[in-house]
Each structure stands twice: as C-alpha cells, then as structure tokens.
Amino acid sequence: xxxxxxxxDFFIQQEQLELNDLFSPTVQLTRYDLDSYSDELYPYxxxxxxxxxxxxxxxxxxxxxxxxxxxxxALHSIGSPKPxxxxxxxxxxxxxxxxxxxxxISHAEGFSVATAMNDGNFISNGIGLDVxxxxxxxxxxxxxxxxxxxxxxxIYEAHSTGLSRNQIFTLIFSAKESFFKxxxxxxxxxxxxxxxSVCDIDVEYQQIxxxxxxxxxxxxxxxxxxxxxxxxxxxxxxxxLTYSVV
Numbered sequence: 005x006x007x008x009x010x011x012x013d014f015f016i017q018q019e020q021l022e023l024n025d026l027f028s029p030t031v032q033l034t035r036y037d038l039d040s041y042s043d044e045l046y047p048y049x050x051x052x053x054x055x056x057x058x059x060x061x062x063x064x065x066x067x068x069x070x071x072x073x074x075x076x077x078a079l080h081s082i083g084s085p086k087p088x089x090x091x092x093x094x095x096x097x098x099x100x101x102x103x104x105x106x107x108x109i110s111h112a113e114g115f116s117v118a119t120a121m122n123d124g125n126f127i128s129n130g131i132g133l134d135v136x137x138x139x140x141x142x143x144x145x146x147x148x149x150x151x152x153x154x155x156x157x158x159i160y161e162a163h164s165t166g167l168s169r170n171q172i173f174t175l176i177f178s179a180k181e182s183f184f185k186x187x188x189x190x191x192x193x194x195x196x197x198x199x200x201s202v203c204d205i206d207v208e209y210q211q212i213x214x215x216x217x218x219x220x221x222x223x224x225x226x227x228x229x230x231x232x233x234x235x236x237x238x239x240x241x242x243x244x245l246t247y248s249v250v
Contacts, residue, residue, distance in 0.1 A: 015036060020077075029131075033116070034070045036114065078119050078120035119133050130188060130190060151173075151177050165207045200217060216230075233247040
C-alpha cells in the first residue's frame with residue numbers, strides 16, 4: 005500500500021449483470037484497482053486469506069479477493085442463510101460453496117464475477133461462469149490447436165456473423181471453460197478441451213451448443229448436448245461472458 009492509496013481505494017464498484025436468459029441467475033461484478041492492493045485488504049473486507057496466498061503475486065491475490073467479494077454479493081442476492089461464510093478452495097482450486105449452494109467465480113483484468121444458486125433452484129449438478137478478454141491474433145494462433153476440435157474448426161471457419169474471428173474463438177474457448185466448471189462437480193477431475201465440441205453457434209439467441217465426445221461421468225455421457233449462454237459485453241473493454249448448466 006503506497007502513501008497515495010487508502011484501503012478503500014481498491015474497491016471501485018459493485019455491479020449486477022442481468023443475463024438475457026430466463027434460466028440464468030444474476031451475475032455480480034466487482035471492479036478493483038490492482039495498484040491499490042495490499043494484504044491488509046483481506047481483514048479490512050473480512051475475507052479469509054488462504055495461507056498459500058503468501059506465494060502468490062499481488063495480481064492473483066487481488067483477483068482472489070475481488071472474486072470472493074463478488075461471491076459474497078452473489079450469496080446475498082439469493083438470500084443465502086450464510087452469505088458471509090468463507091469460500092475456501094478445493095484440491096483443484098475450485099471454490100467450495102456453502103452447503104446446498106452452487107456457484108461459480110471468474111476473473112478478468114480489473115474485475116471479477118460470481119454467481120450463485122440455492123438448492124430451491126437446482127436444475128443441475130453444477131453451474132459454470134467464465135469471463136475472458138478477447139483473445140489476440142497471436143494467442144489465437146497459439147491456442148487454437150489445443151482448443152478447437154476438428155468439428156469446432158469446421159463450424160468456426162464456416163460461421164458468418166457480425167463478430168470477428170477473435171470474438172467467436174473467445175466465445176468457444178470461454179464456453180468450454182464454463183462447461184468444465186459446471187461439470188467438475190460430477191466429473192471430479194480435469195479433462196481437455198477435446199472432450200466436447202461445438203455443434204451450433206446462434207449469436208442471435210446468444211447460445212453455443214456443445215456435445216460430449218465421450219463419457220465424462222455417469223451423468224455426462226457421449227453425445228449429450230448442453231446449451232451455453234454466451235455474450236460479448238463491453239465492461240471497460242470487450243469481454244466474452246459465458247454461463248453453463250450441467
């Protein structure tokens with residue numbers, strides 16, 4: 005913390021995003037100033053700081069803090085009986101939500117987002133939320149061989165919309181990330197991008213449909229299809245936001 009910053013300078017704004025999807029919960033967004041980060045912010049905001057965070061960079065510590073602030077707001081928004089309970093991380097860094105609650109957290113430059121659902125709304129085994137800055141040409145070339153399956157590439161290259169190739173690729177990348185988060189509670193292990201392929205992109209209805217390339221768990225089976233909400237938002241700069249239910 006520099007002499008020019010106070011503890012309150014870190015937290016810039018809390019917003020609530022309403023997704024254009026009847027089955028999607030609201031998304032809580034926390035904006036923050038990385039230059040104002042200090043470890044003192046954890047007790048200041050009454051957020052538990054993990055012991056392992058001593059090894060993290062300030063950027064990661066700031067993201068984690070902002071993500072937990074967004075998660076707290078998400079729990080408040082659904083009337084959780086324990087909205088201020090700590091949300092620790094599991095073995096694979098997944099957030100461990102309060103009992104009878106599903107949720108998801110994601111980060112981008114300068115802000116974090118979170119969403120939650122209580123057990124009265126359960127229609128799934130998991131929900132996933134992901135936000136990504138629009139991927140550059142250089143990163144697209146580096147990532148596409150590991151992200152895009154043969155089926156993905158056919159749809160990606162043939163798809164004609166008002167979106168750029170970078171935006172479409174980022175939406176596919178983000179959709180797979182949010183699906184991974186939603187499916188993790190059932191699969192309980194990492195799986196690669198080639199575990200699912202895109203079978204449809206509908207920009208007008210803000211939806212990407214993915215299909216499983218093989219069984220992932222007893223519930224998530226070969227050729228199961230899952231719709232994923234997708235959108236390009238301008239939150240200071242364009243980002244891709246995706247939300248999935250498994």
